Amino acid sequence: MGTKGPTGMGSPHLSDQQLMQLEDGELSEREASHFQSCPQCGSRLRDAQAARAAYVEYRDAFRASLLAPPPKSWRTLDALITRHEASRPRGLHWWSVPSLAAGACVMLGLIVSALVLWSPRQTSSARASLLLTQSAKRVLPQRRFISLRVHGRTLVRPAVLSTEAEAEGDSDIARLQMVFAAAHYSWREPLSARSFQAWRSGLRDKRDSVSIIRAQDDESYRVRTETDSGVLRTASLTLRAPDLRPIAGAFDFEREGIVELAEAAASNEHASEARAQPTRPFTAPPRNETPAGPEVTLHVLAALNQIGADVGEPVEISEDLRHQHVVVHAAGVGRERQRQIAGVLKAVPRVMLEFDSGRSPLPPAKATPLERYSASIPATLRQQFEERLGGSTAFQEAIDRVLEASASDVAQAHALEILARDFGPRIEASLMAPDREILHKLRDNHISELERLVSRIREDFKPLFPGIPDGAIAQAANGGATASWQAGAASLVAVARKTDDSLNRLLASSYSQSSGEEMLRTLAAQIEQFDSAIRSERQAGR
């Protein structure tokens, strides 16, 4: 029989945990035998099952209709593994020795290429047609951008213009539009196999060639067509090998020179504005520029910090594959917030902005009803709390403020941890003095915010901790200064989480009066410990 009953008082009935074990088939035969003859335990099990059934109904009948379907088709497991293998840093395994790995990849690529393209029976013209036809069948993402390099300028525009007229507004662009029109080449969608094929098939005379291009792990095909008729003398289109997506093009116009096109990520100027102003020039750096240094990330963080977007928001910061840009990816943020983010990042060079256009699958979060929290507190303890805080309404309001402050604390501590991780002592030392100052300002902002929030929690709950002298525990816990502020950030997150857990347990779990008092003492100690950790962190940064 169960040693501990449902109330924890040695009842002869199965405990809740034992009931779970019974359902999960983990209960011993002897313990389970009680269940056969106990209507009370049977009823409790049915309640648990009914709750589950109700939840299943909610999940399937209501909730499922609100869930967005996967936006893309699922990748195969093999594709996931291949992508992973291609992206991971090479070690010393035989399969990743560059010459062998490259050999294996090249062999595989060559086999496919040879079968499809390099059959002796295929002429260059037939190969070009085959590639262009296959590529034209691909459905390309709607929000693509392309960069155009002409006369030393780089311009960015949507890959597909909604009308030809949208190209007006810039003299270079207007001229390009005329040149493309004169060549009977689509200006509306220049980086496309369909447009290339349409131009090519209209030529009276042409010479095609197809070549394979390999750069690091990427492989692509280049279709090149030359002609003596028309103003466009030579054009080439580069198709990415795995999916034949057009990624670059070069157009040699008579008397105009070469116009280069390349697929571009949504830029900071264009991600949100490109549709409205498709031809605004964008001075993206050339592809072979030096890698973006940590100072770019720092400037991005500082810019986001101005509008509070560096803490607790779904904004991710990473580098592009070529390490030339810092990519800021914001998912599920509203249009207004997108504008704000784009606005503060406008002045930061070498930033690419990506806004996930997919709407958040759920409606915006609403405030949690307060009653949910305090309902589970034992009556006597609750009464004490209410008396000390000035009534039930004041108590509810204090709970609301404290829980909100605690959640923000965790987010702030986490942001500080990320800053410490990305700007370790060595990187910090390598920064120029003004950038180091920005880093320290960011760090100090996080620390100040943590101090403010902890102080709010302490103030709100102070009347609940009458037996604990102000700052006594903090003094006891103080003295554990860390070697650097970076080293202290991780422990700060741990303390923030612990405090948040304790608060949630105290305000949302069920427990006895004596456990509640013990939890309160623990919480008081943790708040002081948290405060002490923040002060140590500030000291370490001096």
Next chain:
Amino acid sequence: MTVNERVEEIYQAERDNIYSYLLYFSVPAGRAQELAQDAFLKLYLKMAKGESVENPRAWLYKVAHNFALRFHQREAVFDDLSDDFEPADRLADPEHAAMEHQRKTVLLRAIRDLSPRQRNCLYLRAQGLRYREIADVIGISTSAATEFLRRAALRLKGIMDGY
């Protein structure tokens, strides 16, 4: 069965479930799909190294749970459903439809009134996870998981009785 075949089988069976789990944490759809795929890749890499995974389903939920927390850079709220959402009526008979609507509204309110942790535990229980696995996925003690489930059942019973 090779590791690849085994993971492929699990991938086919569970990817939509893991994806949905991430959506419940308000991870946007595109990111949720990427993270779900990453979870299966992690599983494959773990198993390919010869490490055993006792219950791959529970392990995947745990990875997805951690992804969701990391995505939000803070404690993510499970199934934060708007108060505006109303159940749809599909019944032709008006009287029956009215009763059904009332029952559904009560059910919806009852679920909404559970704490996020209670909903999270109940969701995983409804997905067929054992209570020990639920505790492991969420990162709480088994007794806490039991308590969340007990309180959820009690609360639902109190509200749903009579409907």
